[in-house]
Amino acid sequence: MSSERVPVEVCRGANGLEKVVLREVRGSSAEDGTSGDWQTTFQKLCNVTSTPLLGDVQSFEKVDTISEWPTSSLNLWKVQHWVDTKWGIVVGVRVLDGEAVLLDQWDAATDQERGPEELWAFVMNPKPKDLVLDGKAVLLDRWDTIGCCHQLGRGPEGIMAQVSIDSGLKMQGMGISQGQEGGRGPGGEHGVRSEFQESDLSSRIPMSTLLEQEILPRRWANEDCNLNVELMLSEGTDGPKTLIPSTGSLSPVETSLSLAEIEKTPDEKASNDGTTLPLQVYSRRKKSEPELVQAQEAEPITGSSPMNNVVGLNVRLHSFMCQVVYLYGGHVTSWKNEHGEELLFVSSKAIFKPPKAIRGGIPICFPQFSSHGSLEQHGFARNRFWTVDPDPPPFPTNSASKAFVDLILKPSEEDLKIWPYSFEFRLRIALGPGGDLMLTSRIRNTSTEGKPFTFTFAYHTYFSVSDISEVRVEGLETLDYLDNLQNKERFTEQGDAITFESEVDKIYLSTPTKIAILDHEKKRTFVIRKDGLPDAVVWNPWDKKAKAMADFGDDEYKHMLCVEAAAVEKPITLKPEQLKNPLYCSIFCTGALLQCG
Ligand SMILES: O=P(O)(O)OC[C@H]1O[C@H](O)[C@H](O)[C@@H](O)[C@@H]1O
Structure with a gap:
C-alpha cells in the first residue's frame, strides 16, 4: 500500500x-x-x-x-x-x-x-x-x-454504527463498516463500499450526534429525488445482532437509476443549465455534543471492591468516552477515546482508600505541590472527599462543553487545623465535543477575617503510554527547570524534545500553553493545553523508585508518564473574597503523531 x-x-x-x-x-x-x-x-x-x-x-x-x-x-x-x-x-x-x-x-x-x-x-x-x-x-x-457517511466504531458497549446514503445511483451508494460481513451497509450494493479495520479508524463521531443527523440534499431539496438515508446500528463486534434500519428517507426511493441516467440528474432537468450533478448531498449535522449525564443522577459506586467504602461517581459523558470521577480526591481515573482505549494510567496496585491518594488518573495537588511547603506531600485535596456542587456559579469561559461534572471542596475543621484558611475549591470536569478532557479549577478565599492565603498547585496527570522509551515530550525543550532529583537546583534543558532513559522529576518553568506527548509506538499524541498554570512537571519514577512504592507495580513505570500543568515556582496568593481566575487544563488525544509547534 x-x-x-x-x-x-x-x-x-x-x-x-x-x-x-x-x-x-x-x-x-x-x-x-x-x-x-x-x-x-x-x-x-x-x-x-x-x-x-x-x-x-x-x-x-x-x-x-x-x-x-x-x-x-x-x-x-x-x-x-x-x-x-x-x-x-x-x-x-x-x-x-x-x-x-x-x-x-x-x-x-x-x-x-x-x-x-x-x-x-x-x-x-x-x-x-x-x-x-x-x-x-x-x-x-x-x-x-x-457526500456521505459517518460514524463507525466500537465504544465501550461494543456498538458500531453504519450510515449509508444511497442515492440509488450506481457508484453513489456507500456503506462504511467495521468488522465482518454483518457490517455492510446497503450502499455497498451500489458500488463504492468501504470496509476497514478498526485500527484504521481514527475519526469517529459520537453516536448521539449521529442520531441527530440531518441530511439535506442541497440541490435536490425540492426535487423528486431519490435520496435515501439509512442508518444501521448493530451491537457487538461480530456482526449485527440488532439492526435498526432507520431514519429519514427524504423522499420515496426510486431505486436504481442506471448509469446512463446519471447524466440526467434531477438537478440537470430542473436547472437545464447544462450542469450535471449526479450527487451532491449536503449533510449538515449539529456540532458534536457529548451526552450530558447529570452527576447527581449518576450511579454511585459504593461498598464492593475495589473501592471499598470510597464513593465514586461513574460519569458517562459521552457515548464513546467516559470518565470515572471519584469524590475521593475529586479524582478522574478514566478517560477513554472513541475506541474505548484507556488514556490515563492507573496503577494495578492503586489503593482506593483514604488516606492514600489514588495512584494514577489525575490527582489534584492543592494547596501545596510536592514538598514545596509545610503540608503533607501534594497537599490534602487529593485525599479528601469532595462533593458534587449542585449549584456552581456560571462559567463564563467554558461554553463549548455541555457535558460536565462540578465538584466542590471546602476545608473541614481538621483541615483548618493544618492549614488555617477558608476556601472554596470548585472543580469542573468536562468533556469537549472532540473528546478532550477539560479540568477547570476555581478557588476562592472565603476568609471572613481578612486573611490572604498562598498556594501551589498541579493537575498531576498520569498519561498511559505504550513504552516510556518510545515517548517524546515537545514544548519544553530549551526551558529552565528545577530538578527535584538535584535539590531543586535550576538548569536549562538542552537539545530537542525530551525523551526518557532514567528517572525524571523536573519542574519546567514558564512553559508554553501547549505541550505534546508523542507516543511513537501507539502513534498517538496527547496535547496538553493550559491556562493560569505557568509550570509543567514531568515525572517518571523509573525502576528503583517504582519498586519502592507500595501502590505501584515494579514495571509500571514503563507505561506511564506524568506531565502536570502546575503553578509551583511562583505560588498564587488570594486575598479574601478574591477568586482565582480559572486554572485550566485540557488534554486531548489523537491517533496520530503530531508536532507541537
Ligand atoms: O508519590 P506521590 O506523592 O504521589 O508523588 C509522586 C510524584 O509527584 C510529582 O511528580 C513530584 O514531582 C515527584 O517528586 C513525586 O514523586
Whole structure:
C-alpha cells in the first residue's frame, strides 16, 4: 500500500484566519468500487493526518487545483489541525470543473474550541466533470460533509454504527463498516463500499450526534429525488445482532437509476443549465455534543471492591468516552477515546482508600505541590472527599462543553487545623465535543477575617503510554527547570524534545500553553493545553523508585508518564473574597503523531 505523503499547505491571513489546502488525494481508479480502493485512499489520508501544518502565508487567494479525478473512486480528505483560541480556520479545496470543494470555517474566538479538530469530507465522484457547483465553493459548517457517511466504531458497549446514503445511483451508494460481513451497509450494493479495520479508524463521531443527523440534499431539496438515508446500528463486534434500519428517507426511493441516467440528474432537468450533478448531498449535522449525564443522577459506586467504602461517581459523558470521577480526591481515573482505549494510567496496585491518594488518573495537588511547603506531600485535596456542587456559579469561559461534572471542596475543621484558611475549591470536569478532557479549577478565599492565603498547585496527570522509551515530550525543550532529583537546583534543558532513559522529576518553568506527548509506538499524541498554570512537571519514577512504592507495580513505570500543568515556582496568593481566575487544563488525544509547534 502506498505511503505517499499528501502535501498540506496552511495560510494564515491577516485577519487571523487560517486556510489549509490539501492537494490531491486520490483513490485508485479501479472501476469496480472495491473496498481496496477505499483502503488505499484511507491510508493516504493517514499521511495527511501526520503531516504537520505549516505556517504563515499571508494569502487566502491561492487555491490549489485538483486535476484528473479518478473516474470512480471515493475521494476523501481528512484535515486535522490545531485550533487556537485566537484564530479560526478555513479549510478549503475549491470546486471547479473536475475538482471538489470543501470549505470549512469557524471562528474559534466565539466557538471556544480547543484542541485539534478533525474534519472529514467524503466526495463521491463518479465522473470528473460532474462535480461542478456553479463555480462556487460551498461553505460548510465545521462538521459538515459533502457526500456521505459517518460514524463507525466500537465504544465501550461494543456498538458500531453504519450510515449509508444511497442515492440509488450506481457508484453513489456507500456503506462504511467495521468488522465482518454483518457490517455492510446497503450502499455497498451500489458500488463504492468501504470496509476497514478498526485500527484504521481514527475519526469517529459520537453516536448521539449521529442520531441527530440531518441530511439535506442541497440541490435536490425540492426535487423528486431519490435520496435515501439509512442508518444501521448493530451491537457487538461480530456482526449485527440488532439492526435498526432507520431514519429519514427524504423522499420515496426510486431505486436504481442506471448509469446512463446519471447524466440526467434531477438537478440537470430542473436547472437545464447544462450542469450535471449526479450527487451532491449536503449533510449538515449539529456540532458534536457529548451526552450530558447529570452527576447527581449518576450511579454511585459504593461498598464492593475495589473501592471499598470510597464513593465514586461513574460519569458517562459521552457515548464513546467516559470518565470515572471519584469524590475521593475529586479524582478522574478514566478517560477513554472513541475506541474505548484507556488514556490515563492507573496503577494495578492503586489503593482506593483514604488516606492514600489514588495512584494514577489525575490527582489534584492543592494547596501545596510536592514538598514545596509545610503540608503533607501534594497537599490534602487529593485525599479528601469532595462533593458534587449542585449549584456552581456560571462559567463564563467554558461554553463549548455541555457535558460536565462540578465538584466542590471546602476545608473541614481538621483541615483548618493544618492549614488555617477558608476556601472554596470548585472543580469542573468536562468533556469537549472532540473528546478532550477539560479540568477547570476555581478557588476562592472565603476568609471572613481578612486573611490572604498562598498556594501551589498541579493537575498531576498520569498519561498511559505504550513504552516510556518510545515517548517524546515537545514544548519544553530549551526551558529552565528545577530538578527535584538535584535539590531543586535550576538548569536549562538542552537539545530537542525530551525523551526518557532514567528517572525524571523536573519542574519546567514558564512553559508554553501547549505541550505534546508523542507516543511513537501507539502513534498517538496527547496535547496538553493550559491556562493560569505557568509550570509543567514531568515525572517518571523509573525502576528503583517504582519498586519502592507500595501502590505501584515494579514495571509500571514503563507505561506511564506524568506531565502536570502546575503553578509551583511562583505560588498564587488570594486575598479574601478574591477568586482565582480559572486554572485550566485540557488534554486531548489523537491517533496520530503530531508536532507541537
Ligand atoms: O508519590 P506521590 O506523592 O504521589 O508523588 C509522586 C510524584 O509527584 C510529582 O511528580 C513530584 O514531582 C515527584 O517528586 C513525586 O514523586
